[in-house]
Amino acid sequence: MHNEIIIGGFGGQGILFLGKVLATAGMLEGYHVSWFPSYGPEMRGGTANCTVIISDQEIGATISDHPHIVVAMNEPSLFRFAPSLKEGGLLLINSSLVEKEYQKEGIEIAKIPANQLAGKVVNNPKTLNMVVLGALIGYRPILPLSQVHRALEECLAGKEGLIEKNNQALETGWQYACQGGVTHVSQR
Amino acid sequence: MHNEIIIGGFGGQGILFLGKVLATAGMLEGYHVSWFPSYGPEMRGGTANCTVIISDQEIGATISDHPHIVVAMNEPSLFRFAPSLKEGGLLLINSSLVEKEYQKEGIEIAKIPANQLAGKVVNNPKTLNMVVLGALIGYRPILPLSQVHRALEECLAGKEGLIEKNNQALETGWQYACQGGVTHVSQR
Amino acid sequence: MAVVFERPKTLIKKPFTYCPGCHHGLAQRIIAEVIDELGIENKTIGVGPVGCSVYIYQFLDTDFVMGAHGRAPAIATGIKRTQPDKIVFSYQGDGDIAAIGTAEILHAANRGELISSFFINNAVFGMTGGQMAPTTILKQKTTTSPKGREPKSHGFPLQLCEVLSACQGSAYLSRVALTNPKLINQAKRSIKKALLTQIEGRGFSLVEILSPCPTNWGMSPQEAVDWLEKEMIPYYPLGEIAVKEGILHA
Amino acid sequence: MAVVFERPKTLIKKPFTYCPGCHHGLAQRIIAEVIDELGIENKTIGVGPVGCSVYIYQFLDTDFVMGAHGRAPAIATGIKRTQPDKIVFSYQGDGDIAAIGTAEILHAANRGELISSFFINNAVFGMTGGQMAPTTILKQKTTTSPKGREPKSHGFPLQLCEVLSACQGSAYLSRVALTNPKLINQAKRSIKKALLTQIEGRGFSLVEILSPCPTNWGMSPQEAVDWLEKEMIPYYPLGEIAVKEGILHA
Amino acid sequence: MEKKILMKGNEAIAEAAVQAGCQLYFGYPITPQTEISEYLSQRLPEVGGVFLQAESEVAAINMVYGASASGARVMTSSSGPGISLKQEGISYLTVAELPCVIVNMSRGGPGLGNIQPSQSDYFQAVKGGGHGDYKLIVLAPSSVQELITLTHRAFYLADKYRNPVEILGDGMLGQMMEPVVFTKPQFPPLPSKDWAIKGKNGRERKVVGRLTLEAQALEEVNLRLHRKYQEIQKNEVLFEAFGSPEPDLLLVGFGTTARILKTVVREGEKKGLKLGLIRPITLFPFPRDEINRLANQAGKVLVVEMNLGQMVEDVRLSVEGRVPVFFYGRTGGMIPTAETILSRVEQIVS
Amino acid sequence: MEKKILMKGNEAIAEAAVQAGCQLYFGYPITPQTEISEYLSQRLPEVGGVFLQAESEVAAINMVYGASASGARVMTSSSGPGISLKQEGISYLTVAELPCVIVNMSRGGPGLGNIQPSQSDYFQAVKGGGHGDYKLIVLAPSSVQELITLTHRAFYLADKYRNPVEILGDGMLGQMMEPVVFTKPQFPPLPSKDWAIKGKNGRERKVVGRLTLEAQALEEVNLRLHRKYQEIQKNEVLFEAFGSPEPDLLLVGFGTTARILKTVVREGEKKGLKLGLIRPITLFPFPRDEINRLANQAGKVLVVEMNLGQMVEDVRLSVEGRVPVFFYGRTGGMIPTAETILSRVEQIVS
Amino acid sequence: MKQKETMRLPSGRVIIDQEFCKGCSLCIRICPREVLGLSNRFNSVGYYPAVVESAEKCNGCGFCAQVCPEVAISVYRG
Amino acid sequence: MKQKETMRLPSGRVIIDQEFCKGCSLCIRICPREVLGLSNRFNSVGYYPAVVESAEKCNGCGFCAQVCPEVAISVYRG
Numbered sequence A, B: 001m002h003n004e005i006i007i008g009g010f011g012g013q014g015i016l017f018l019g020k021v022l023a024t025a026g027m028l029e030g031y032h033v034s035w036f037p038s039y040g041p042e043m044r045g046g047t048a049n050c051t052v053i054i055s056d057q058e059i060g061a062t063i064s065d066h067p068h069i070v071v072a073m074n075e076p077s078l079f080r081f082a083p084s085l086k087e088g089g090l091l092l093i094n095s096s097l098v099e100k101e102y103q104k105e106g107i108e109i110a111k112i113p114a115n116q117l118a119g120k121v122v123n124n125p126k127t128l129n130m131v132v133l134g135a136l137i138g139y140r141p142i143l144p145l146s147q148v149h150r151a152l153e154e155c156l157a158g159k160e161g162l163i164e165k166n167n168q169a170l171e172t173g174w175q176y177a178c179q180g181g182v183t184h185v186s187q188r
Numbered sequence C, D: 001m002a003v004v005f006e007r008p009k010t011l012i013k014k015p016f017t018y019c020p021g022c023h024h025g026l027a028q029r030i031i032a033e034v035i036d037e038l039g040i041e042n043k044t045i046g047v048g049p050v051g052c053s054v055y056i057y058q059f060l061d062t063d064f065v066m067g068a069h070g071r072a073p074a075i076a077t078g079i080k081r082t083q084p085d086k087i088v089f090s091y092q093g094d095g096d097i098a099a100i101g102t103a104e105i106l107h108a109a110n111r112g113e114l115i116s117s118f119f120i121n122n123a124v125f126g127m128t129g130g131q132m133a134p135t136t137i138l139k140q141k142t143t144t145s146p147k148g149r150e151p152k153s154h155g156f157p158l159q160l161c162e163v164l165s166a167c168q169g170s171a172y173l174s175r176v177a178l179t180n181p182k183l184i185n186q187a188k189r190s191i192k193k194a195l196l197t198q199i200e201g202r203g204f205s206l207v208e209i210l211s212p213c214p215t216n217w218g219m220s221p222q223e224a225v226d227w228l229e230k231e232m233i234p235y236y237p238l239g240e241i242a243v244k245e246g247i248l249h250a
Numbered sequence E, F: 001m002e003k004k005i006l007m008k009g010n011e012a013i014a015e016a017a018v019q020a021g022c023q024l025y026f027g028y029p030i031t032p033q034t035e036i037s038e039y040l041s042q043r044l045p046e047v048g049g050v051f052l053q054a055e056s057e058v059a060a061i062n063m064v065y066g067a068s069a070s071g072a073r074v075m076t077s078s079s080g081p082g083i084s085l086k087q088e089g090i091s092y093l094t095v096a097e098l099p100c101v102i103v104n105m106s107r108g109g110p111g112l113g114n115i116q117p118s119q120s121d122y123f124q125a126v127k128g129g130g131h132g133d134y135k136l137i138v139l140a141p142s143s144v145q146e147l148i149t150l151t152h153r154a155f156y157l158a159d160k161y162r163n164p165v166e167i168l169g170d171g172m173l174g175q176m177m178e179p180v181v182f183t184k185p186q187f188p189p190l191p192s193k194d195w196a197i198k199g200k201n202g203r204e205r206k207v208v209g210r211l212t213l214e215a216q217a218l219e220e221v222n223l224r225l226h227r228k229y230q231e232i233q234k235n236e237v238l239f240e241a242f243g244s245p246e247p248d249l250l251l252v253g254f255g256t257t258a259r260i261l262k263t264v265v266r267e268g269e270k271k272g273l274k275l276g277l278i279r280p281i282t283l284f285p286f287p288r289d290e291i292n293r294l295a296n297q298a299g300k301v302l303v304v305e306m307n308l309g310q311m312v313e314d315v316r317l318s319v320e321g322r323v324p325v326f327f328y329g330r331t332g333g334m335i336p337t338a339e340t341i342l343s344r345v346e347q348i349v350s
Numbered sequence G, H: 001m002k003q004k005e006t007m008r009l010p011s012g013r014v015i016i017d018q019e020f021c022k023g024c025s026l027c028i029r030i031c032p033r034e035v036l037g038l039s040n041r042f043n044s045v046g047y048y049p050a051v052v053e054s055a056e057k058c059n060g061c062g063f064c065a066q067v068c069p070e071v072a073i074s075v076y077r078g
């Protein structure tokens, strides 16, 4: 078990929190985990991304040159991170914001209209990050969903009011993935 | 030829200038020379002293642990520097300001009432440093007096008006020494 | 067709890298306009700070020197003393000029150094993520004054122009804001006066520009502009704080 | 027989190491008297500077901390924040407080830090041999302004009290001289007020003490006192520059 | 707090400091360590401590000086440029023997540089960036958990030896989150701080930072400090050994680099390479004897750093030419990858 | 000026700087080097230059930065505490590749210390007291005459390599007078400073100190600087060898210490001891090959410094354990005497 | 998406550079004639830029351009 | 030389510590009664200290002690 995951998008999409829930879930599951944000000298909006590593071994570098999973929450991060994906890796795209197509051989590409799902199904646009996380676990069950729910609750300690909607978002994303399945596996 | 000379006294007695003239004379005579002042963090009067080394060899440290000559322009410097005098060294005391007696074996002790001589003979109390320098050369002819005169003139470049009196002071001290000779050689 | 508004020549044509609603870009545009109007683009040298302001060199088409946090006035002094015929200005944030760089700006002013400083006061350390600045106003919450600034532990908002006005070398000091066209025009006049103070060799000049930092204030650009007008200006009254005629050094 | 004048208890009985005619000793005696009168010798902590003033710790019988040049206000802040029940003062020269330590004193004042600073303004860097200080007056010759201070190259004499008066945390600022018994009594009252300002928790306090440096001014003690009165006081008018009532932090 | 929680390195230091009894913190913001300030601005007042954002790093280190002279446990933190500005103050702290903890979350330099992780302040920390014959105790954590234990230890060592202690981390350690457990700091009892100035209050007055204007007096002080440093060298060396007990090549690296080197050891093993790793945890005192011993066993050494060759000098001084010492470094905020290091290893071993 | 004159070290540097075309000087008083400022406050205006006493050392080094960016020859000077305060600025100068000359007339440290001569800022000067992977060129004069020639050379090297050069003297060199002869500085022609900012004036605008926020960009800068340092190491090593060509012991010392070691060599000779001396004139680049060669010839090395062991590390790195390296040091402003060194020598040789 | 959104009118003409705009709305707020609004499509950087909604109302006063922090607006009259 | 030079008078009594005094003359200058003068013998540090020359004139005003930078003077009255 060794998974390196990069989540990229705009500031404000809840990317660092997504990563934190994922890493916490890994920790609760007993793995070594690390979470590393991109941090710029610049406060000016733009991109935000983070790297989560979940492993059964001690973790070396907390950045990833060849991630197993890339989550592209917007277009710029798609083109920035997808090229480094490991052979056989998963590229999870937020199709609500990404219009362009991406081509790469030997990887698995999945799409989820996260903004729509968060807005319409969950009825809370801010939960789009949990929709995506649910989908991620759906496409790649690296951790039990239940553990992710527990992690979410732990990360929302003190803000219990938010738990329900976020749990719902996780479910929504997960179900979307389980139903929709893999949308595309590129050929070598 | 290797002579280490320490001149000590109060600030304002022209000690650094005395040293400079001496070192310049050594330089003019073709020797290696160095001049090193004591310098304190403190501006508050008190003692001033400097070390002059005249040598036919390259000079190492410009301070002296065991000087060949100590000039004590006042009492505190007598007790501070005289104890380190080399065996056979010369202790030259400004007897105008030093009342106490000093005892040490194996050195030569000479006294000169420099303030009186400067005041009464030269008629310029400020020349007491040159009186002492003249005496020093009188007691220990490490350099020709003529070279000291030349050095003095060089050091007074731009202040030519002062040359005459200072030359006179040099002579006065020198003659005092040559006439008075060594006042006392301590026994071993 | 008459041009009402076009990009000034000295402003390099590329998008600013600042947050939406940040006035850094606006301030730089006005400086560029003044440089255009004075026709000094060929002999102007800017000195950058550390802070969000640092990017100015990517936008203003003049020579630039970038140095250490807070030291722009010293660097500018080094330049001006070497090249007295050049127009030298620093562009600094409140952390840069009023915290770490206090001594440098104060002594530049006190020497009547023939430089101009443009000081973007956004009441926080912007670039590092919104910590308290000396200019943070009372009760304002920042990441290092999480319960709001209060005098006992954090001290008072620092009024730099007022402080510098006690320095004899300060020939022109002015405080402006950019929240509406009228104020923008006033600001532009101040910036021009500052540079003219330098050109005429009259002494040190500084223009303090109140500026929103929507990102670190946690506000929308519009809210930020409102907050600036309602909360900040009372602490930092607009207007000319020092205008000395004649050549101070004469 | 009535005692008209005796050495204060808090002044250690040994000769000062200052030059003849220097007022460092005089200033320290007055501080010691005030400490005696307030009965605070057991809870007073002095912070020394670098400069001739540094020797104060050898003469004042209170706890002392000696630190880096110009940083006494920061050190005092560290002490006061740790031990708010103590009376903490810094004793600094003009080079120390108005050159290298500009930022530290200004921000201590601006925070309204509950410390008192005694600032010996002798218009030169004394300890290092008489270089120009920010407080050197115009035309004054020093070893680094050999032709006399002139604004164009050297800037203007810095009026620290006036600068600090623009800081909201300054509760008490006063400038005094010690050239005659009347002024000495005024100075003593100011020093007492400064310490009381601290004791009552009202804000930052500073007393600037004009002081001769006969050695570096190249004058006799008497000439130095005359020069101070005739030449220095016009640049540095005596009196209370800021007196704020009430507790600033409240 | 026995529970495992996910925590950011900077926040972990801050919380660990509070637990170690740090009463005051003075700092000035700089990426990538500002979270330490931010956390403590909230946390210290909660426990009755003091958080103060100074007007500059210079002011901050001098506030530390004042607080430490008062006998308190006190900390400051910064990165590259800010630590440079603190060098004068650090030099003063050492000679006044004032304990304190200084954190450097090092970033790419020189100059403004950037905010990516770097180890190029090793010389500054270990050899002395300030003036004079002095040494800091320098600790190099390599995980968030260790940031906690070494922060605890830093306060202990500072008080034990009356010496400033620098924690030399980097942007990666400061910014990343890892699971941690907070344990209570437990150390032997320390002597009381009877040197602290607290107002004389009847007893003899005290002076901190006494002048030593006479050369002889200052030499005595320096020699006393020197003996203290030798004692520290004797008592306080910490290191971690990892990998093959009989390696063909000894890797040496600290902090973040050591994490990567562990991956290298594991990947190397898969390729049949017997690699050892020694990770100095204390940079001063440097584990020179242990490195020397293991190096001689291995016959070859590769030092990897996120700089262009700094600790490698201390490794060379440890082995003194007995075995060849190779170096691989990245700089300016670049992080070496296990892959590239491994190919370097293969070159050397073959 | 071909005439021999007696001159104080500090004044000699100042005059030599003027002759080397130094146009601006920014400084802040500190003993034992203030005479440099004092001399230049008089002299620079005479030649149309600028003397400015800054409000602090921090301001001074940044004024130097501005003047150097303008293309001028510029100098600053200080001692211990002041040089520490300049470390951030120095780090910035190196990465912006701005030439300048920095004089450190070193005094007893750490902290305020005293104003006696010392060599305990060797690490700071040579290893880098500031943050980041950078190097200064460091010159160590040993007489007043050499203060002149090395000041000339410092300006030349600074411009040749676009790098700050530090002249590492000490209180003795600064305060003493010796006979000197002023010769005209003569060096090969230098490239024009087309990087200097002078207002764009029609041509492409210039930026000094460009940001390198991307790690890769900064690594490239650092690697370029590194290559420059290697070139300097190759081209610019200076040292003096003295004494017996086939010595039984090699002495190594720089600056003031080397003067004393010459006396030791001569006195040793009288006692029948064959002693060699190598005096590094450039501390960076360090004459490591020459020291290694001579050390191997002698079989034993004694390093003497006015500190508790700093350059000795570079000597050890040069000989890499091939011959034993002994150390003798005085600190805190104490000056080692020829006598004591000689008795140490006798111990070692016997 | 078009790079430039332009309008023409006897009184005023405003050009908003869609790639420079960051959708801060300060121009919208200041416009005395309610000429401007936000687009509902984001630009390549991800912002929803301002667009001219009621070109005919523009009087060419230039206020919008004056307050635009991104210098994204040009205004012409006549 | 005596360590202390004292005087007694109905009005004022001044004691000058000869070893503390540095001969700056500030006391002499301030004394309204011309009580003080400089000694012509130097003290152990090398200064010519102030001495009481006309003890009978002293009114015990304390001015001399007030201005003495060396705190070398004590004044008593009665």
Ligand SMILES: Cc1ncc(C[n+]2csc(CCOP(=O)(O)OP(=O)(O)O)c2C)c(N)n1
Binding pocket: C050, C051, C052, C053, C069, C092, C093, C094, C095, C096, C097, C120, C122, C124, C125, C126, C127, C128, C133, E028, E029, E030, E031, E057, E081, E082, E085, E112
């Ligand atoms: C010596 C030093 N200390 C700290 C920093 C980190 N730093 C970068 S920008 C900044 C403050 C920025 O605030 P301000 O000057 O107000 O500019 P703004 O970003 O708000 O425009 C700080 C503290 C640094 N680069 N160098």
Ligand SMILES: Cc1ncc(C[n+]2csc(CCOP(=O)(O)OP(=O)(O)O)c2C)c(N)n1
Binding pocket: D050, D051, D052, D053, D069, D092, D093, D094, D095, D096, D097, D120, D122, D124, D125, D126, D127, D128, D133, F028, F029, F030, F031, F057, F081, F082, F085, F112
């Ligand atoms: C960082 C640093 N810079 C410079 C010095 C040298 N220095 C010692 S005292 C002093 C100035 C003293 O002047 P001032 O503060 O006016 O005190 P004064 O001696 O006149 O009472 C200076 C510059 C120092 N010790 N440390």
Ligand code: SF4
Binding pocket: A043, A044, C017, C018, C019, C021, C022, C023, C024, C052, C122, C126, C127, C212, C213, C214, C215, C216
């Ligand atoms: S962080 Fe603040 S100051 Fe910096 S660009 Fe954003 S809004 Fe402007």
Ligand code: SF4
Binding pocket: B043, B044, D017, D018, D019, D021, D022, D023, D024, D052, D122, D126, D127, D212, D213, D214, D215, D216
């Ligand atoms: S140098 Fe000046 S300030 Fe220092 S003790 Fe002498 S007179 Fe006083």
Ligand code: SF4
Binding pocket: G012, G014, G030, G031, G032, G033, G034, G035, G036, G057, G058, G059, G060, G061, G062, G063, G064, G065, G075
């Ligand atoms: S020019 Fe005036 S009227 Fe036209 S859009 Fe802009 S603000 Fe509105």
Ligand code: SF4
Binding pocket: G016, G020, G021, G022, G023, G024, G025, G026, G027, G028, G049, G050, G064, G067, G068, G069, G070, G071, G072, G073
């Ligand atoms: S003001 Fe400028 S950046 Fe803001 S919405 Fe209008 S055009 Fe866009």
Ligand code: SF4
Binding pocket: H012, H014, H030, H031, H032, H033, H034, H035, H036, H057, H058, H059, H060, H061, H062, H063, H064, H065, H075
């Ligand atoms: S007490 Fe008054 S009258 Fe008596 S000596 Fe002193 S100054 Fe003169």
Ligand code: SF4
Binding pocket: H016, H020, H021, H022, H023, H024, H025, H026, H027, H028, H049, H050, H064, H067, H068, H069, H070, H071, H072, H073
């Ligand atoms: S004032 Fe004091 S120091 Fe001066 S002469 Fe009088 S007694 Fe002596």
Ligand SMILES: [Mg+2]
Binding pocket: C051, C093, C094, C095, C120, C121, C122, C123, C124, C125, C126, C133
């Ligand atoms: Mg700001």
Ligand SMILES: [Mg+2]
Binding pocket: D051, D093, D094, D095, D120, D121, D122, D123, D124, D125, D126, D133
């Ligand atoms: Mg002074």
